Amino acid sequence: MKDVKVDCGRLMDWQELAKGCLIPEPATSLNFKTGDWRSQRPVWSEDKCIQCLACWISCPDGAIMVKDEKMVGMNFDYCKGCGICAAVCPSKASAIEMVREEK
Amino acid sequence: MLNLKQLASKEKVGLAGGHRACAGCGFPQIISMIFGQSPAPVVSGCSTGCMEIATTIYPFTAWRGNFMHSAFENSAATISGIETAYRALKKQGRLPADENLNFVALGGDGGTYDIGFQALSGAMERGHNMLYVCYNNEAYMNTGVQRSSATPQGGHTTTSPAGKVIPGKTQYPKDLTGIMAAHSIPYVAQGSVGYHIDLMRKADKAFSIEGPKFMNVYTPCRLGWGSDPAKTMEIARLAVDTCMWPLYEVVDGQWKLTRKVREKKGITEFYKTQNRFRHLLKPENDEFVKEIQAEVDRRWHVLLSKCGEGA
Numbered sequence: 001m002k003d004v005k006v007d008c009g010r011l012m013d014w015q016e017l018a019k020g021c022l023i024p025e026p027a028t029s030l031n032f033k034t035g036d037w038r039s040q041r042p043v044w045s046e047d048k049c050i051q052c053l054a055c056w057i058s059c060p061d062g063a064i065m066v067k068d069e070k071m072v073g074m075n076f077d078y079c080k081g082c083g084i085c086a087a088v089c090p091s092k093a094s095a096i097e098m099v100r101e102e103k
Numbered sequence: 104m105l106n107l108k109q110l111a112s113k114e115k116v117g118l119a120g121g122h123r124a125c126a127g128c129g130f131p132q133i134i135s136m137i138f139g140q141s142p143a144p145v146v147s148g149c150s151t152g153c154m155e156i157a158t159t160i161y162p163f164t165a166w167r168g169n170f171m172h173s174a175f176e177n178s179a180a181t182i183s184g185i186e187t188a189y190r191a192l193k194k195q196g197r198l199p200a201d202e203n204l205n206f207v208a209l210g211g212d213g214g215t216y217d218i219g220f221q222a223l224s225g226a227m228e229r230g231h232n233m234l235y236v237c238y239n240n241e242a243y244m245n246t247g248v249q250r251s252s253a254t255p256q257g258g259h260t261t262t263s264p265a266g267k268v269i270p271g272k273t274q275y276p277k278d279l280t281g282i283m284a285a286h287s288i289p290y291v292a293q294g295s296v297g298y299h300i301d302l303m304r305k306a307d308k309a310f311s312i313e314g315p316k317f318m319n320v321y322t323p324c325r326l327g328w329g330s331d332p333a334k335t336m337e338i339a340r341l342a343v344d345t346c347m348w349p350l351y352e353v354v355d356g357q358w359k360l361t362r363k364v365r366e367k368k369g370i371t372e373f374y375k376t377q378n379r380f381r382h383l384l385k386p387e388n389d390e391f392v393k394e395i396q397a398e399v400d401r402r403w404h405v406l407l408s409k410c411g412e413g414a
Contacts, residue, residue, distance in 0.1 A: 029118075034120070
């Protein structure tokens with residue numbers, strides 16, 4: 001079982017698959033970028049941010065990056081542009097704004 | 104309870120990015136809020152539903168811990184089996200006795216209220232040390248929005264279509280949390296994804312209790328409800344503020360309201376945010392809406408008296 005590697009970059013032959021299609025490592029979905037689903041993008045103003053982390057806990061896609069208990073920006077590889085972060089940002093801060101994605 | 108800052112300092116919380124849930128979905132947040140509070144590693148399993156298929160499209164998995172697939176009806180049975188096997192292996196000395204794992208079974212409202220109900224009831228009755236989390240979005244969303252016994256009265260689904268003959272679903276939703284409380288298990292709670300502090304506190308409490316636990320968590324589905332994806336959290340809060348989805352917990356048979364609604368909003372406030380209730384805002388359905396409001400009020404007063412609150 002230890003030798004089995006999941007290759008997310010290509011279609012594997014059935015002989016290479018683990019028994020029961022087991023995936024031996026966690027979080028392989030990080031290899032799949034959902035950022036191209038987006039039609040609008042959040043723009044974050046760091047100076048207005050009060051670091052309440054409401055956006056972080058409310059983001060469905062783990063696209064809010066935190067470091068040392070502080071929000072440090074968005075990960076656009078995974079952000080689907082739903083706009084929840086902008087909606088939950090407290091009105092006294094309103095540090096996140098949604099803008100249309102340009103080509 | 105770990106607060107948001109402490110939770111953020113944990114390295115990896117909740118689902119990994121790259122899962123295929125819709126933009127503005129509600130369930131990934133439930134996983135970070137609940138799993139984040141567990142002091143021990145979590146072994147989970149999920150019955151068929153959006154959560155299962157969107158997070159585990161081979162060879163991708165968005166889960167950070169051990170996860171097991173199960174069929175639509177047996178997520179509770181699968182996890183109770185894993186929990187028993189773990190206890191047996193510990194007893195035989197094949198696994199270290201001082202380590203600990205938490206077991207969480209997940210299911211949507213279809214897999215919990217209807218199809219998985221007997222497996223859930225059985226697992227709770229046998230007294231396994233596990234937590235069952237139902238993420239309730241009030242219909243079978245994964246298969247294309249069919250009515251379930253959690254769908255509220257008046258809700259439009261493909262199998263209870265609103266039209267000239269019926270104004271959406273005609274039956275009242277089943278009170279599953281009440282049914283689980285009747286199993287006399289140590290902990291039963293009803294939460295909403297919109298009130299994250301409340302939900303995280305409940306998860307923390309659930310993980311600190313030995314024995315079977317059940318949580319019913321309300322989460323909007325932007326696709327099936329026809330709502331604005333950005334308003335997912337707002338709608339989840341509105342359901343609580345209109346008393347359609349009260350937040351409470353039952354600890355060892357003691358009912359406790361965890362969010363007191365001071366200014367109760369009318370249910371039409373909630374209906375305005377979603378397309379599935381659009382037909383109820385038409386004047387010809389006024390009487391029907393009044394009926395639903397009366398039932399919501401009645402259930403709210405019954406709950407208040409159970410919790411020992413003044414009505």
